Amino acid sequence: MTIYSQHSNRGKVQILATYRAPAGVRSVTVTSVENIALAAPLVSALNDISAYAAVPIAVRDERGARVARYPVDHLAVLVDQGARENLLKGAHSLWYEYVKLLLHQALIDLDAAMSSVPVPVRTAVRAEIETEGYALIRAAENLDPEEAEDARLCEFDNPFVTFESRRGNVYLGDPYCLKGERYRLDRLEQGASRRRLEQAVDDLRLLYDAYARCNNGRANLIIDSSLFIEYEPEDELGRYFLSIFAPMPSDDDDAWQLEIAQWIPEDPEEEDGPATGEPVLRCVRAAPPKASELIEVLNLSQARAQLADWAVTPIGEALDGTTFMVTRRYDDQ
Numbered sequence: 001m002t003i004y005s006q007h008s009n010r011g012k013v014q015i016l017a018t019y020r021a022p023a024g025v026r027s028v029t030v031t032s033v034e035n036i037a038l039a040a041p042l043v044s045a046l047n048d049i050s051a052y053a054a055v056p057i058a059v060r061d062e063r064g065a066r067v068a069r070y071p072v073d074h075l076a077v078l079v080d081q082g083a084r085e086n087l088l089k090g091a092h093s094l095w096y097e098y099v100k101l102l103l104h105q106a107l108i109d110l111d112a113a114m115s116s117v118p119v120p121v122r123t124a125v126r127a128e129i130e131t132e133g134y135a136l137i138r139a140a141e142n143l144d145p146e147e148a149e150d151a152r153l154c155e156f157d158n159p160f161v162t163f164e165s166r167r168g169n170v171y172l173g174d175p176y177c178l179k180g181e182r183y184r185l186d187r188l189e190q191g192a193s194r195r196r197l198e199q200a201v202d203d204l205r206l207l208y209d210a211y212a213r214c215n216n217g218r219a220n221l222i223i224d225s226s227l228f229i230e231y232e233p234e235d236e237l238g239r240y241f242l243s244i245f246a247p248m249p250s251d252d253d254d255a256w257q258l259e260i261a262q263w264i265p266e267d268p269e270e271e272d273g274p275a276t277g278e279p280v281l282r283c284v285r286a287a288p289p290k291a292s293e294l295i296e297v298l299n300l301s302q303a304r305a306q307l308a309d310w311a312v313t314p315i316g317e318a319l320d321g322t323t324f325m326v327t328r329r330y331d332d333q
Contacts, residue, residue, distance in 0.1 A: 001019060001050055001053075001054040001139075001160055002018065002046075002152065002161070003019070003050070003160060004017055004018070004030070004046040004047050005018065005043060006039040008036075009032070012033065013033050013036055013038070013039040014029050014030075014031075015030045016029055017046075017128060017132075019160060020152070020155065021150050021151060028150070030046075030124055030125065030128045031121045038113075041113035042110070045107075045113050046110070046128070047162050048102070048109065049110065049132075051159070052074075052099050052100075052103035053074065053075060053078060053103060054136060054154065054159045054160075054161050055099065055159050055161065056074065057070065057075075057136060057139060057140040057154070057156075058155070058156050058158070058159040059182070062186070063186050070092070071090075071092055072140040072141075073090065074100050074103055075136050075137050078133025078134075078136070079133040079137070084104065088101070088104060094188060094201060101204070101208050105212060132152070139154035184224060187225075188200070188225075188226070188250075191250040196252075199254070200227075200246070200247075203227065203247060203288065204227055206289075206291055207221060207229055207246055208221060210229065210291045213291070214298040214299055215302075216231060216298040216302050218231060218234065226246070226248060227245070228243050228244055229243070230242070230243050231298060237304075238305075238307070238308045239263040240261070240263075240280070240311055241261055241263070241277070242259070242260055242301050242307060243259045243261065244256070244297070245257040245259070254287075254288075255285065256284070256285050256286075256289060257283065259279055259281070259282045260280045260281050260282075260310055261277045262278055263277055264276050264277075279330045280329070281310075281326050281328065281330065282327060282328045282330075284328070285324070289323070289324075293322070293324075296323075297319070297322050313326045314326065
């Protein structure tokens with residue numbers, strides 16, 4: 001609903017809020033800080049909060065045979081800081097719960113950004129978030145916007161927000177990419193029972209938590225035909241890569257799988273030619289891992305030649321330093 005930016009003025013950096021109003025696009029100053037280093041993370045977090053809050057009320061839930069609106073429960077956090085933990089509850093749909101995860105992370109990012117600014121700036125930023133929140137709640141409840149000339153307007157199917165991907169594949173993309181990502185998550189849950197959907201949402205939260213808290217900057221959370229975290233080192237001995245798969249929502253199998261695979265070149269003489277990913281080993285476990293176990297794997301995997309060392313682990317033994325036991329080796333076939 002609002003796009004935030006920064007502007008240098010008289011030795012300080014202003015943080016601006018730009019939005020649609022009855023008289024057209026309008027910009028107002030939220031607050032000002034001493035330098036760009038303080039302004040940039042505030043602007044980034046505010047843009048994320050605005051996007052993740054506004055998009056669910058600006059698009060339609062097109063799952064199944066009917067078209068419906070997404071819930072608006074997530075908006076409470078903008079006007080009530082005590083509602084934050086509710087963003088980690090519920091199981092409406094994979095996409096909606098994913099957006100709530102991203103909103104939760106954006107609020108954490110804002111906390112970090114505000115830890116370095118004075119109290120008056122924090123007060124102004126929180127007031128801005130409340131203003132945004134109340135305007136979105138009015139729009140979500142189909143109430144007429146306030147009559148003031150600076151009232152914020154929300155246009156359905158055309159949210160006035162900006163999207164940026166700051167880390168890996170965790171993003172909503174622009175409004176066009178958003179639809180594709182929403183469709184991928186909707187397809188993943190097709191055919192899932194209510195129990196399986198609830199479990200899939202928990203699995204998504206677990207993957208995201210591990211992804212967000214690990215210190216592996218090359219790990220990516222992938223949303224495609226399955227939900228998984230992938231890590232491929234930039235310069236790995238043997239060209240190995242790691243994948244951690246959550247169970248498929250539409251299957252009855254609850255197993256989690258960790259796989260180490262290897263890129264095999266089609267032409268061994270061509271160093272940078274096309275290659276095919278071939279599995280080397282797999283660790284299958286019936287019970288979901290803890291986030292700490294996934295973080296452990298992702299952090300350890302960054303060590304030089306670590307994947308190559310793990311790749312020779314025999315069946316029945318755990319990958320060194322982890323709780324994941326090898327249940328299958330593909331070279332034993």
